[in-house]
Amino acid sequence: MxxxxxxxxxxxxxxxxxxxxxxxxxxxxxxxxxxxxxxxxxxxxxxxxxxxxxxxxxxxxRENRLAGVEPIGLRHLAFKVRDVAKEKARLESMEVEVEEIRIDPYTGKAFTFFKDPDGIPLELYSIE
The missing domain is CATH 3.10.180.10 (2,3-Dihydroxybiphenyl 1,2-Dioxygenase, domain 1)
Structure with a gap:
């Protein structure tokens, strides 16, 4: 299992x-x-x-990821957080660009995206 x-x-x-x-x-x-x-x-x-x-x-x-293209395979990596707004502020204090916080229409949970140095999409997703 x-x-x-x-x-x-x-x-x-x-x-x-x-x-x-x-x-x-x-x-x-x-x-x-x-x-x-x-x-x-x-x-x-x-x-x-x-x-x-x-x-x-x-x-x-290796091949570079094409910007703006949704490739077959891993779409993004989502990290569990308790407070999306707090984590967004922490990332921004380190000069990481973070998208605006949105609400998942299916779960009602807050989430946002940022990217790693290679442009891999990373998500912050609320577990609260």
Whole structure:
């Protein structure tokens, strides 16, 4: 039986920039960090407070995400928060661009979006 999500893997273009973003802006902690010489690739395992993990990878050959295009595959990554407005203000204090807060018409919950350094859409979604 599936019991939840263990990790989500992201390929990033600038390892140090993305590492700093997910540590300092998103608030992850480092679980493990490895350079894989045979692939010329970094793998960084990060944890969110609830134990869910994010893996950041670098690869020398990769495709960039097209801005404004809804590709097949992962659409966005949503983070659970108790106070969307408070988190929006915190992100904006770090000069992260955040969309206006909206209300999900189906659940009545507040949400908003921002992007990581590679333009990957990230969502703040209210659990209250």
């Amino acid at each position: 599936i019991e939840g999500i263990h990790h989500i893997a992201l390929i990033v273009s600038d390892y140090e920039l993305s590492k700093a973003f997910y540590l300092n802006v998103v608030g992850c902690t480092v679980v493990d960090e490895n350079y894989r010489a045979d692939r010329n690739s970094w793998k960084l395992d990060l944890a969110l407070p609830d134990g869910t993990q994010l893996e950041l990878f670098t690869f020398p050959e």
